[in-house]
Amino acid sequence: MSARVEPTSADVVLGPEYAERVRRFAAAFAAQRARAASASGAARRAGGGDELVGHRPLRAGEDARDLDVELYARLERPFVRERRAEAGERWAIVLDTSRSMGVGAPSKLQLAAEAAGALAACGLRSGARVELCAFGRAGGVEFELCARALEWPRCARWLQSRSASAVGSSGALFTQPRLLAARRVFVLGDLFDLEPAQLLTLARRGRAVGALAVLAANELAPPRSGAVVWLDPETQARAPVALSPEVVERYRAALQARLDAWAGAFARRGQAFAVAASSSPFEDAVRGVLSA
Amino acid sequence: MAALLLDAPAWLALLALPLALACWTARSAAAPDEPTGALELWRAAQLEAPSSARGAWRWPPRTLCALAALVAACLALAQPVWRPRSGPVVWSVVVDARAALGLPAPTESDGRARGQTRAQRALELAAGALEPVLAAGDRVEWRLVSGEHVLAASSTPPSDWPTLDEQLCGHAAPTWERFDTLGTLWVTDCGAALAPRHAGLASSGAAPTPGVVARWPGRALEWDGAANVELVEPAPLVALAPEARRGPLGRALAAWCSARGATLCDPASCGDAAALRIEFAALDAVERSAGEGAGWRLAGRCGVLAPNARPHSVLLAEDGPRARPLLRVERGRVESALEPDAELSGDGAAFAVSCAEAFDRALLPIAPVVALEERQRSEAPRLSAPRRPADPNAPPRQLAGWCAAAAALFAVCAAALRR
Numbered sequence: 001m002s003a004r005v006e007p008t009s010a011d012v013v014l015g016p017e018y019a020e021r022v023r024r025f026a027a028a029f030a031a032q033r034a035r036a037a038s039a040s041g042a043a044r045r046a047g048g049g050d051e052l053v054g055h056r057p058l059r060a061g062e063d064a065r066d067l068d069v070e071l072y073a074r075l076e077r078p079f080v081r082e083r084r085a086e087a088g089e090r091w092a093i094v095l096d097t098s099r100s101m102g103v104g105a106p107s108k109l110q111l112a113a114e115a116a117g118a119l120a121a122c123g124l125r126s127g128a129r130v131e132l133c134a135f136g137r138a139g140g141v142e143f144e145l146c147a148r149a150l151e152w153p154r155c156a157r158w159l160q161s162r163s164a165s166a167v168g169s170s171g172a173l174f175t176q177p178r179l180l181a182a183r184r185v186f187v188l189g190d191l192f193d194l195e196p197a198q199l200l201t202l203a204r205r206g207r208a209v210g211a212l213a214v215l216a217a218n219e220l221a222p223p224r225s226g227a228v229v230w231l232d233p234e235t236q237a238r239a240p241v242a243l244s245p246e247v248v249e250r251y252r253a254a255l256q257a258r259l260d261a262w263a264g265a266f267a268r269r270g271q272a273f274a275v276a277a278s279s280s281p282f283e284d285a286v287r288g289v290l291s292a
Numbered sequence: 293m294a295a296l297l298l299d300a301p302a303w304l305a306l307l308a309l310p311l312a313l314a315c316w317t318a319r320s321a322a323a324p325d326e327p328t329g330a331l332e333l334w335r336a337a338q339l340e341a342p343s344s345a346r347g348a349w350r351w352p353p354r355t356l357c358a359l360a361a362l363v364a365a366c367l368a369l370a371q372p373v374w375r376p377r378s379g380p381v382v383w384s385v386v387v388d389a390r391a392a393l394g395l396p397a398p399t400e401s402d403g404r405a406r407g408q409t410r411a412q413r414a415l416e417l418a419a420g421a422l423e424p425v426l427a428a429g430d431r432v433e434w435r436l437v438s439g440e441h442v443l444a445a446s447s448t449p450p451s452d453w454p455t456l457d458e459q460l461c462g463h464a465a466p467t468w469e470r471f472d473t474l475g476t477l478w479v480t481d482c483g484a485a486l487a488p489r490h491a492g493l494a495s496s497g498a499a500p501t502p503g504v505v506a507r508w509p510g511r512a513l514e515w516d517g518a519a520n521v522e523l524v525e526p527a528p529l530v531a532l533a534p535e536a537r538r539g540p541l542g543r544a545l546a547a548w549c550s551a552r553g554a555t556l557c558d559p560a561s562c563g564d565a566a567a568l569r570i571e572f573a574a575l576d577a578v579e580r581s582a583g584e585g586a587g588w589r590l591a592g593r594c595g596v597l598a599p600n601a602r603p604h605s606v607l608l609a610e611d612g613p614r615a616r617p618l619l620r621v622e623r624g625r626v627e628s629a630l631e632p633d634a635e636l637s638g639d640g641a642a643f644a645v646s647c648a649e650a651f652d653r654a655l656l657p658i659a660p661v662v663a664l665e666e667r668q669r670s671e672a673p674r675l676s677a678p679r680r681p682a683d684p685n686a687p688p689r690q691l692a693g694w695c696a697a698a699a700a701l702f703a704v705c706a707a708a709l710r711r
Binding site: 100101102103108190192215216218219227228229230231232233235237238239240241247248250251254255258 | 323324325326327328329330331332333334335336337338
């Protein structure tokens with residue numbers, strides 16, 4: 001795996017290798033999805049399943065089982081079938097850009113943006129229209145809609161223009177009416193200011209919801225001794241804490257209980273929930289949230 | 293007792309710098325702000341054991357190493373010296389023999405007057421200063437000193453000497469620099485003017501004490517706390533037999549009494565009241581003798597003076613190898629081995645001067661007096677413990693180099709450690 005480009009601030013930096021990693025990941029996702037659809041026979045069900053939209057040359061790293069052997073026999077060139085999961089499917093990806101997302105090195109926003117880009121690529125590859133949603137630098141909610149795979153670089157640029165500077169509650173993002181038009185909704189953030197029920201209200205009428213909780217290293221594994229003044233970047237509230245094994249253990253237990261509550265609530269509704277450290281590769285994080 | 297001494301202790305004042313830096317860095321390094329999105333979880337976790345980290349001081353290893361380097365550097369500048377344990381020591385206590393030591397000691401801080409003299413108070417302080425430094429096998433030698441001369445020495449404190457008050461009479465202060473050595477303690481009443489480099493000091497202090505500041509036969513000058521007052525005292529009596537007053541010694545004595553204000557009296561009448569007695573030895577029937585003074589000569593029939601163990605001086609000795617004393621002078625007494633009518637030849641005036649000097653030594657001072665400035669002086673008691681002298685067989689070791697090396701090592705550690 002190639003080295004990640006570390007951001008030097010709360011901004012998002014998508015390095016030159018990021019696009020290639022995303023392309024490989026989206027291809028693998030599409031292949032996996034096609035196999036799953038093929039195995040379940042969904043493609044042959046009337047009125048549903050993946051729709052054949054054409055052929056394209058086989059790319060490096062793609063599953064050879066998608067190869068159209070009849071075309072290969074005729075043309076002696078490898079072509080794969082391109083399918084569309086469902087015509088008119090729409091994905092919404094909500095990216096939390098509140099100030100607390102700037103915590104960590106790399107920041108939580110960095111991983112969330114990388115994951116958002118990968119999700120967008122997966123959606124576009126599947127033929128879905130992808131709409132990105134986040135707070136803008138001016139404070140208002142901004143959207144970016146991409147309808148074709150060729151438009152993914154625009155999504156990446158839009159993501160790269162994000163920064164962890166918003167002061168509003170991320171809950172305001174989920175009340176946007178445009179999200180209700182999406183078939184799948186992904187929420188990427190630290191989720192500290194949300195409760196599972198707030199997101200699961202979106203999981204209605206066949207709409208799938210996936211949540212990725214991105215946590216910084218000092219949130220997942222804080223130091224066990226010393227003194228520190230914890231600072232909430234959004235409210236500027238401070239909590240002086242003399243760290244001791246007992247206090248740290250209580251914190252970790254509370255954090256684990258919170259994450260367990262999220263995972264349990266999402267599992268009961270058949271939705272996907274994943275936790276990722278901000279220093280982990282985006283591929284692992286996105287796999288977890290696409291698993292549902 | 294082994295000891296760590298500093299040859300340049302003034303450099304220790306620089307320790308204030310690392311101490312101030314320590315406080316500043318420890319406070320400025322207190323509890324840094326750490327952003328987190330989980331503030332509420334931390335607040336909940338801390339509810340059962342609330343504590344404040346903002347007021348805490350932090351001592352990161354880098355800071356500690358830097359401070360240790362600065363402290364070691366200051367110690368190196370102070371030039372520490374390690375003096376190994378020495379063997380038994382003979383402590384020398386030099387007691388000031390000035391008459392002022394016989395004056396009453398100043399009242400103590402609580403206002404009590406214990407009826408002590410300055411000498412007794414200073415000796416009490418000295419005993420207290422010696423007690424903690426005395427080790428097994430050590431001895432103490434107490435010396436009463438005037439100038440460079442040791443008037444008396446003993447292994448018992450002078451406060452136990454029956455003659456101390458008599459010995460504190462008309463002497464000069466010790467030549468203190470002569471006795472400024474390790475293992476020595478100065479005992480005096482004027483410590484404010486002294487600054488021993490090596491010796492200890494026990495000073496009783498002083499308070500204005502009215503009393504006689506000058507005295508001569510028949511008169512005295514007394515300071516009453518504000519002014520000097522002249523007093524009339526009884527003239528001292530000088531006992532000389534009437535039949536001896538016609539001889540050369542009798543005539544010289546009469547002239548001296550006239551000049552000094554003394555009164556000649558008959559030994560039979562004045563008895564023990566005489567301050568000076570002139571006595572003649574019993575004469576041998578046939579023997580004659582003569583002696584020569586400074587420009588004069590005395591000759592006549594001669595007797596034998598009884599042996600005298602008291603301090604005395606010889607004014608005239610017999611000519612020849614026998615050199616028997618013919619005129620002997622001690623305090624309160626002049627003895628003559630020659631007859632009262634001995635023949636005087638040579639310079640009679642020189643004879644009178646010689647006799648007057650001898651009479652002065654025998655009679656003056658009539659009573660000890662303390663000079664006016666001594667009575668007017670006022671100062672507080674002062675005490676500094678004596679220090680044990682180094683063992684000459686175990687030379688001291690300089691530790692400045694080790695301190696400098698430690699400073700360098702700590703500095704390297706501080707540079708290598710992460711903040």
